[in-house]
Amino acid sequence: MPHDPTRPDTAHRKLRAVARGLAATGLAVDAYLHAHLAERYDAVSATISQGTLFRIEAAIAALAALLVLVWRHALADVFAWTVAAGGLAALLLYRYVDVGELGPLPNMYEPAWFTDKNIVVIAQVVALIATSVLLLTRRRRRHLA
Secondary structure (H helix, E strand, O other): OOOOOOOHHHHHHHHHHHHHHHHHHHHHHHHHHHHHHHHHHOOOEOOOEHHHHHHHHHHHHHHHHHHHHHOOOHHHHHHHHHHHHHHHHHHHHHHHOOOOOEOOEOOOOOOOOOHHHHHHHHHHHHHHHHHHHHHHOOOOOOOOO
């Protein structure tokens, strides 16, 4: 039977491929910018510096980007969604609320918008939407008994 690009299975696969690419791209941008900015935030410190937290975010976002590309499993998609949502939540919290120090975490309140922060927000939103699409369009496998 010849390949029919109008078949729903093909459209579904294309949608998931685009979503996977967007998720990985958003997470990679998140990772790059957090790694790039980390040194600038080393002075903001309690037990752990904000620069260290940025490096951790960069590593986790890079891992999520890699997993969403190479391990096409629901756990990878959930992990990537969690990284994007958690990063976005933390960024918005510390943008709008002066939380102060929380245990070993420094006071990361920064009530300003700047180019790199705007790009990170966009990247995290793109990754969040794309991973949501991946999770919502996942097909359950039928088990033959």
